[in-house]
Amino acid sequence: TTTHFNYTPRLDKVASWIGPWVELAVWYHSRPTFVGGQTQVVGPVHIDEGAVVAAGSAVRHSVPKNVLYFEPPLINRNDPKEPVMIPFDPECYGSVLPDIQLTALMIGGYYGLKAWYEHVRLLHDRGDTLQLSIYESAIGQIQANIKERLKRLEAIAGKLDVSIGKNEALGKKGYIDEQKHILASFPSWLGVAKSDYYGLDNQIQKVVQGVYQVLDQNPYTGNFVELVKKGLEPNPEIKGDGTAWLKSIREHYAFPGMPG
Numbered sequence: 001t002t003t004h005f006n007y008t009p010r011l012d013k014v015a016s017w018i019g020p021w022v023e024l025a026v027w028y029h030s031r032p033t034f035v036g037g038q039t040q041v042v043g044p045v046h047i048d049e050g051a052v053v054a055a056g057s058a059v060r061h062s063v064p065k066n067v068l069y070f071e072p073p074l075i076n077r078n079d080p081k082e083p084v085m086i087p088f089d090p091e092c093y094g095s096v097l098p099d100i101q102l103t104a105l106m107i108g109g110y111y112g113l114k115a116w117y118e119h120v121r122l123l124h125d126r127g128d129t130l131q132l133s134i135y136e137s138a139i140g141q142i143q144a145n146i147k148e149r150l151k152r153l154e155a156i157a158g159k160l161d162v163s164i165g166k167n168e169a170l171g172k173k174g175y176i177d178e179q180k181h182i183l184a185s186f187p188s189w190l191g192v193a194k195s196d197y198y199g200l201d202n203q204i205q206k207v208v209q210g211v212y213q214v215l216d217q218n219p220y221t222g223n224f225v226e227l228v229k230k231g232l233e234p235n236p237e238i239k240g241d242g243t244a245w246l247k248s249i250r251e252h253y254a255f256p257g258m259p260g
Helices: 097-124 129-157 158-170 173-193 203-217 222-233 236-252
Strands: 002-007 013-018
Touching: 002 129, 013 097, 013 129, 097 129, 097 173, 097 203, 097 222, 097 236, 129 173, 158 173, 158 222, 222 236
Parallel strands: none
Antiparallel strands: 002 013
């Protein structure tokens, strides 16, 4: 799993999540995601596990798992030889709620990965000073990614008052209602998104106890991936508890949809 960043014509920096969500990625058992050469990923999108993106594609939509994806180039349907030119106002947003909701889930994914490092990976390497310092650096980078995503969402929210006024002049009621919903929901959601959430205590305890059991049964080799593949992932109870735990963290940060 990785993330990809790009700017939009409105100078908003957005992210894409490539690979399975964190609750599946940590078990190293997902099908690989393949993105062919010369592909442009136009975020925010999610390219799920097992997806194959054809070389040279422009990915403008999220890609579900286990599909071959290619997107035809944009053409002028009236005259394919002529370029497409339509009016564009960078201050006037259309439907932006799906992008905010996807980015919120990405932020939740970062928090889930942070929890996995702090409660599982650090537990595995608790006696290895060098490995612990590497993990602490990784946790710092995850936290920086969260901060960056929140900063960019705050910037978008700060532009919506102007966008609503422009859409009112155009009579775009659907966009107006959606953007007003975002502004009404954003402050409370932001308060949640800026706070660490590690799941319920009983969830953490079950996962940590399961990890301890596997550690007791396997001598320390310093190879965490091997431990997951041979000790944690094959255990349905540990994997089930861990998957549910990380998914609950990711979904804790979901941005609310439109009422009704």
